[in-house]
Amino acid sequence: MPDAYSSLILPDVRLMVQEEDRHGLTEFCRVLHPAVIANILEELEPREVWAILDHADLRLRVEIFEYINLRRQTEMVAELDKRRLSELLEEMSPDDRVDLLSRMPHDRVQDLLPLIAQAERNDIRRLLSYEEHSAGSIMTTEYASLPADITVNQALQRLREQAPNSETIYYIYILNSARRLEGLISLRELILARPESVLSDIMQRDVIRMRVDEDREDVVQELARYNFIAMPLVDTEDRLVGIVTHDDALDVVQEEATEDAYRQGAVEPLRDDYEDTPMLTILWKRGIWLLVLSVVALMTAGVADIYAQSTAEGGARASEAPPGLTSALIFLFIPLVMASGGNAGSQSATLFIRMFALQPADAAVPGMEYHVDRDLILREFAIAASMGAVLGAMDFLFVWLWFDKGVDRAAVVGLTVFLIVILGTTAGTMLPILFRRMGMDPAIMSNPLIAAIVDVLGIVIFYEVAMALL
Amino acid sequence: MPDAYSSLILPDVRLMVQEEDRHGLTEFCRVLHPAVIANILEELEPREVWAILDHADLRLRVEIFEYINLRRQTEMVAELDKRRLSELLEEMSPDDRVDLLSRMPHDRVQDLLPLIAQAERNDIRRLLSYEEHSAGSIMTTEYASLPADITVNQALQRLREQAPNSETIYYIYILNSARRLEGLISLRELILARPESVLSDIMQRDVIRMRVDEDREDVVQELARYNFIAMPLVDTEDRLVGIVTHDDALDVVQEEATEDAYRQGAVEPLRDDYEDTPMLTILWKRGIWLLVLSVVALMTAGVADIYAQSTAEGGARASEAPPGLTSALIFLFIPLVMASGGNAGSQSATLFIRMFALQPADAAVPGMEYHVDRDLILREFAIAASMGAVLGAMDFLFVWLWFDKGVDRAAVVGLTVFLIVILGTTAGTMLPILFRRMGMDPAIMSNPLIAAIVDVLGIVIFYEVAMALL
Numbered sequence: 001m002p003d004a005y006s007s008l009i010l011p012d013v014r015l016m017v018q019e020e021d022r023h024g025l026t027e028f029c030r031v032l033h034p035a036v037i038a039n040i041l042e043e044l045e046p047r048e049v050w051a052i053l054d055h056a057d058l059r060l061r062v063e064i065f066e067y068i069n070l071r072r073q074t075e076m077v078a079e080l081d082k083r084r085l086s087e088l089l090e091e092m093s094p095d096d097r098v099d100l101l102s103r104m105p106h107d108r109v110q111d112l113l114p115l116i117a118q119a120e121r122n123d124i125r126r127l128l129s130y131e132e133h134s135a136g137s138i139m140t141t142e143y144a145s146l147p148a149d150i151t152v153n154q155a156l157q158r159l160r161e162q163a164p165n166s167e168t169i170y171y172i173y174i175l176n177s178a179r180r181l182e183g184l185i186s187l188r189e190l191i192l193a194r195p196e197s198v199l200s201d202i203m204q205r206d207v208i209r210m211r212v213d214e215d216r217e218d219v220v221q222e223l224a225r226y227n228f229i230a231m232p233l234v235d236t237e238d239r240l241v242g243i244v245t246h247d248d249a250l251d252v253v254q255e256e257a258t259e260d261a262y263r264q265g266a267v268e269p270l271r272d273d274y275e276d277t278p279m280l281t282i283l284w285k286r287g288i289w290l291l292v293l294s295v296v297a298l299m300t301a302g303v304a305d306i307y308a309q310s311t312a313e314g315g316a317r318a319s320e321a322p323p324g325l326t327s328a329l330i331f332l333f334i335p336l337v338m339a340s341g342g343n344a345g346s347q348s349a350t351l352f353i354r355m356f357a358l359q360p361a362d363a364a365v366p367g368m369e370y371h372v373d374r375d376l377i378l379r380e381f382a383i384a385a386s387m388g389a390v391l392g393a394m395d396f397l398f399v400w401l402w403f404d405k406g407v408d409r410a411a412v413v414g415l416t417v418f419l420i421v422i423l424g425t426t427a428g429t430m431l432p433i434l435f436r437r438m439g440m441d442p443a444i445m446s447n448p449l450i451a452a453i454v455d456v457l458g459i460v461i462f463y464e465v466a467m468a469l470l
Numbered sequence: 471m472p473d474a475y476s477s478l479i480l481p482d483v484r485l486m487v488q489e490e491d492r493h494g495l496t497e498f499c500r501v502l503h504p505a506v507i508a509n510i511l512e513e514l515e516p517r518e519v520w521a522i523l524d525h526a527d528l529r530l531r532v533e534i535f536e537y538i539n540l541r542r543q544t545e546m547v548a549e550l551d552k553r554r555l556s557e558l559l560e561e562m563s564p565d566d567r568v569d570l571l572s573r574m575p576h577d578r579v580q581d582l583l584p585l586i587a588q589a590e591r592n593d594i595r596r597l598l599s600y601e602e603h604s605a606g607s608i609m610t611t612e613y614a615s616l617p618a619d620i621t622v623n624q625a626l627q628r629l630r631e632q633a634p635n636s637e638t639i640y641y642i643y644i645l646n647s648a649r650r651l652e653g654l655i656s657l658r659e660l661i662l663a664r665p666e667s668v669l670s671d672i673m674q675r676d677v678i679r680m681r682v683d684e685d686r687e688d689v690v691q692e693l694a695r696y697n698f699i700a701m702p703l704v705d706t707e708d709r710l711v712g713i714v715t716h717d718d719a720l721d722v723v724q725e726e727a728t729e730d731a732y733r734q735g736a737v738e739p740l741r742d743d744y745e746d747t748p749m750l751t752i753l754w755k756r757g758i759w760l761l762v763l764s765v766v767a768l769m770t771a772g773v774a775d776i777y778a779q780s781t782a783e784g785g786a787r788a789s790e791a792p793p794g795l796t797s798a799l800i801f802l803f804i805p806l807v808m809a810s811g812g813n814a815g816s817q818s819a820t821l822f823i824r825m826f827a828l829q830p831a832d833a834a835v836p837g838m839e840y841h842v843d844r845d846l847i848l849r850e851f852a853i854a855a856s857m858g859a860v861l862g863a864m865d866f867l868f869v870w871l872w873f874d875k876g877v878d879r880a881a882v883v884g885l886t887v888f889l890i891v892i893l894g895t896t897a898g899t900m901l902p903i904l905f906r907r908m909g910m911d912p913a914i915m916s917n918p919l920i921a922a923i924v925d926v927l928g929i930v931i932f933y934e935v936a937m938a939l940l
Contacts, residue, residue: 031676033678033696039695067695156661159661167658169661170637186637188639191630192630206501206502208506217827221828223720224720224721227505227717229637229699229716246716247697247698250716250719250720250723251694253720257723260727260823261727261730261731261734264819265734265918289918300925300928304800304804307929307930311796327798330801331800335808335929339925350734353730354730441729443733444733447734447735447736447917448759452770455767455770455809456770459770460773
């Protein structure tokens with residue numbers, strides 16, 4: 001829905017920027033949902049985006065900015081001078097602010113900090129200190145809190161005065177003077193309670209809480225178990241230090257699922273979405289695993305070589321003809337070929353399946369429902385060719401120098417590996433795309449099935465290359 | 471935290487049930503969070519659970535019941551007579567109710583429906599009619615709605631009268647007389663607004679909504695993008711029919727990630743958690759894929775056989791001795807052996823990694839942090855032995871009758887497949903457990919690495935079995 005929307009509205013927005021239509025741009029920022037605006041702005045250059053956002057007041061500008069993904073945010077702040085950037089950072093919500101700062105160059109951050117108000121600055125320093133996968137790293141320090149000894153009426157009055165700009169108002173934490181967590185009252189309970197009741201009489205006392213240094217995955221699992229909108233986090237003294245909200249929990253679940261899928265598919269987890277990651281990074285994150293797995297496969301070949309030589313005399317016993325030397329070569333290195341092709345293919349399949357899972361089909365634009373960017377497919381082939389070349393070269397050297405099988409046979413193995421990596425990648429890329437087009441779950445084309453296809457093709461290519469070269 | 475808690479408190483609860491301690495049980499139900507109680511009750515027999523829940527009033531009883539997982543709920547309702555069951559169903563929230571009914575035997579549901587109030591019954595029929603993966607299948611029909619022409623004060627008054635028992639009060643949908651969705655106002659905005667304002671002046675008008683027949687995954691992705699607490703769903707006439715709430719969205723993300731991980735690991739998705747699924751079901755969901763993949767591997771062997779025979783004369787050309795017949799046999803069937811072991815291992819690894827991901831480490835009980843049930847590991851070996859026996863027998867028959875390699879060599883292949891399936895399963899089960907114990911991410915032991923280990927062992931076992939039997 002919104003993607004179709006953004007492609008429809010983008011030309012108008014561009015025109016308004018060109019014509020410096022102040023009124024139009026102000027309305028654009030005001031009327032649409034900030035997330036929709038952020039989505040439309042994805043298509044524009046950072047400079048253009050700022051030209052538009054300047055027509056929104058600071059609060060709205062920050063709200064829209066926070067819906068832009070982190071990689072883009074980092075590009076965008078590079079355009080801002082120190083004053084405007086510190087203004088933006090001061091207004092941002094604590095968790096989003098820290099995520100952005102931890103992506104920015106260290107010396108720029110050091111330059112900026114003095115410009116930011118003391119309270120904000122302390123908050124930033126504290127949040128930056130939590131470890132990457134701890135609950136503290138995803139919490140926000142913006143939450144509603146009240147003392148226990150006021151009435152419902154007074155509580156509502158105080159909430160109106162605090163007027164938090166986020167939705168963290170739905171759970172109100174009751175703290176004592178030492179900021180220890182004593183109770184919880186939801187905004188719903190507050191609305192339904194009699195106005196003269198005292199909070200300590202109506203609050204929930206046995207508040208479920210977690211420690212700020214626990215694993216973020218554990219916190220998210222507990223939040224999911226209790227169907228909470230937010231989970232309060234306390235320090236070792238049971239003082240409330242922040243909350244993890246439902247939307248951040250959802251992001252973590254998606255991120256962790258992606259990481260696990262990548263690891264299962266032998267891809268080192270990426271920081272950004274696959275389509276936004278530079279090719280060199282991908283080559284490294286995929287190639288390193290393919291290399292490791294190839295070395296294991298070469299060990300397999302070494303073991304097979306030892307066994308084959310020690311049982312070579314067995315051929316005399318039987319009535320059938322023993323296989324030829326081509327087959328002997330293929331026998332030794334077919335596991336290497338199959339592993340290389342299968343792993344490269346399962347990497348591609350994993351990355352595309354996960355990309356599809358995180359990117360809903362755009363049902364509003366007929367014919368565009370299952371569109372995959374052509375550049376992305378071409379990049380996949382470039383990656384396959386590069387990885388195939390490196391693996392093929394390595395295998396060539398091993399077979400030639402280590403296994404001492406002669407330069408011509410080493411060339412057969414190297415070339416076969418090069419070809420099967422490209423073929424595996426093709427299968428791993430095209431099958432999920434095809435399955436999605438056919439309205440099926442792309443994940444059904446599971447990695448083992450891709451490996452099975454690569455196995456059959458591996459034999460065929462290996463023999464054909466051997467017969468052509470030897 | 472709660473798991474440790476439940477093992478501490480369970481003996482007391484059991485004692486209270488034995489002694490029929492009315493007061494104690496009533497307090498137990500009243501004081502703890504319903505989700506915590508549900509977790510404690512997991513350890514008890516359905517009959518005992520009801521003996522406890524009878525001490526809670528209907529609303530609380532239902533609240534606790536809704537936190538129990540669906541498989542247990544289904545067992546528990548089998549204990550209830552029609553009257554008590556219909557009472558329970560009437561009080562349950564619409565989405566949980568329908569999930570439970572769709573698991574119950576069809577004739578029992580037909581028996582029950584006449585006992586349920588007309589309005590509830592219509593709601594059930596409608597919700598049951600949505601397709602399994604549609605947004606409608608996860609929505610609830612409980613939401614707060616108001617007309618546009620009342621004041622903030624009147625709105626708060628009406629909300630107090632409706633007093634919804636769930637947290638769906640946080641977004642209030644503004645409907646016209648035809649129930650078309652005209653606006654949205656959050657409870658936060660309502661609290662912050664001046665009491666005499668009219669809703670139509672302060673509501674958001676451009677409400678993001680989705681269609682009830684869209685894919686549930688797409689709805690969840692959009693809800694995540696906008697950080698919504700709930701996403702409104704409309705029919706073709708733009709009438710509001712229900713909402714998808716943040717907690718159900720989180721469940722869907724987890725479920726879909728599990729399904730995708732299973733499919734990647736060549737396991738047919740399961741309805742319940744792995745540890746709760748009966749062994750026969752698992753054998754079927756895993757075995758079917760192993761069989762399919764084995765047939766593909768046998769085709770690979772067929773292709774290799776044709777090539778090997780057509781190039782057999784090549785052996786005369788070279789100076790080295792051609793490999794013996796043992797190697798020839800192994801050459802043909804090593805891909806089959808490797809695929810069988812690798813796939814069985816990656817199934818186990820996938821299932822254990824996903825189980826760990828969904829089940830947070832229980833940090834509160836020292837020494838129990840990374841406990842894995844011994845029965846679960848033993849069951850894994852029973853599954854491996856069964857699947858290995860079936861695959862080994864099938865491969866024996868194929869090699870003997872189809873490839874015509876003689877009964878002794880067929881026995882070598884069959885036995886090797888049996889052993890490698892057990893070995894692959896061992897690697898796939900123990901490595902994630904080991905990695906978790908060492909404080910690492912269990913998913914790091916990615917499937918390709920398990921396959922690589924199986925490859926080396928496959929060669930060794932194959933040769934050793936061949937040398938022993940031939």
